[in-house]
Amino acid sequence: MSIQHQQHKKQAKRRSHSAVAVETLVKIVTNGVLSTVALAALVNLFPYYWSQQAQLQSVQTEVKQAEAQVKQLRSNLSRSFDPAQAQNVMSEQSAMLAPNQRRVILTNQGESGQ
DSSP, rough: HHHHHHHHHHHHHHHHHHHHHHHHHHHHHHHHHHHHHHHHHHHHHHHHHHHHHHHHHHHHHHHHHHHHHHHHHHHHHHHHTTTGGHHHHHHHSSOOTTOOOOOOOOOOOOHHHE
């Protein structure tokens, strides 16, 4: 082998190593940029996530209140249609009394006489 041929082989190896180094550097820079973009996107999403969680909490509270109200209304509805409770419901919703009942009004006699 000639000296020129050996030098040419060394230069080819150097170019090959340089190409690998450049390729690795490009990969590292690209991954770094992608990681930075992903991190920035996550940071921007956190406030949105927190506001959505707050809204969810609010809606869940409203649902619980509505369920309690529905439960109360259902019990009132079933009570209104219960024949055993009909007399009580009528007396609560009107001023009329059953014939065997009398209205009692309590007054404080001690204060009015002085």
